[in-house]
Amino acid sequence: MPTGNVLITGASGGIGQSLALHYAEPGRTLVLWGRNVQRLEDTARLCRDRGAHVVTREIDLADGKASLAALRTDDGTVPLQTVILCAGLSDMKKVSEKVEQAEMVLELGLVNYATPAALTMAAAERMQARGGGAIALIGSVAAFHDLPFAAGYGGSKAGLARFASSARIALAPLGVHVSLIAPGFVDTAMSQRIVGPRPFLVTPDQAARHIIAAIAKDRAEVIFPWPFRVLRLIDRLTPRPLREAIMSRVNADQKPR
Structure with a gap:
């Protein structure tokens, strides 16, 4: 599967940084996007030390139109064979709140769903003209469960x-391969805000290895670690009234960003 020049969003830390370091090697160009300029430059420096050519861009995916323009500009300079849309936000209703904040839900929808979806099609349009490519979307196991305290996050x-x-399905005939990666808890700054246990925690490096393998093998969907695959099956087999009764008793809290 394609690797070549690689775009990674959310490359200023966590999984995105680990992915960048795995892909960094002589002869490869990495296009790294992130919101934190200093951390993004730290990632770029580490990748350059490994011999990669690196292009960086400070950008917030909450601005979808700017993100589309940025992808087209960067692809015009560095034709992209692999795009990994790793940037994301994780927020939930605090225990002290009655409902999730509307503005938070809107931001989650933009950063976690709307902009990555639009970027996928923008990248695919360019890739198909060159014979194809690979796009990985980083989701979450939260997509498969009804989380009453995180409807905005899980919904996105x-x-x-x-x-x-x-x-x-739509892009396969064009030679563009799309993979969904759904991790559980990864030990990043985002998950460290969670108040309470983080079962089956994996490191960013472990997550990066799963993602790289999924792209290389053209996997349609990868859920890790394995206990979350079991939990998804259980969720599917549980009758809705029972599932709702169980989930209505689940709660969580999160530290501020």
Whole structure:
């Protein structure tokens, strides 16, 4: 499967940084996007030390039109064979709140679903003209469960999951391969905000290896670690009234960004 020149969003830390370091090697160009300029430059420096040519861009995926313009500009300079849409936000209703904040839900929808979906099609349009490419969308196991304290987050990832499965079918005849990656808890700054346990926690490096393997093998969907595949099956087999009764008793909290 294509690797070549690689675009990674969310490359200023966490999974995105680990992916960049795995892909960094002589002869490869990495296009790294992130919101934090200093951390993004730290990632770029580490990748350059490994011999890669690196282009960076400070950008917030909450601005969808700017993100589309940026992809087309960067692809015009560095034709992209692999695009990994890794940037995301994780927020939930605080225990002290009655409902999720409307503005937060809107931002989650833009960053986690709408902009990555639009970027997928923008990248695919360029890739198909060159014979194809690979696009990986980083979702979450939260997409597969009804989380009453995180309807905005889970809903944004569920939308991304359905988009990915549909886009995979639509773009395959054009030589563009789409994969959905749905991790559980990854030990990043985002998950470290969660108050409470993070079962089956994996490192960003472990997550990056799963993602790279999924792209290389053209996997339609990858869920990791394995206990979350079991939980998804259980969720599917549980009658809705029972599932709702169980999930209505689940709660969580999160530290501020």
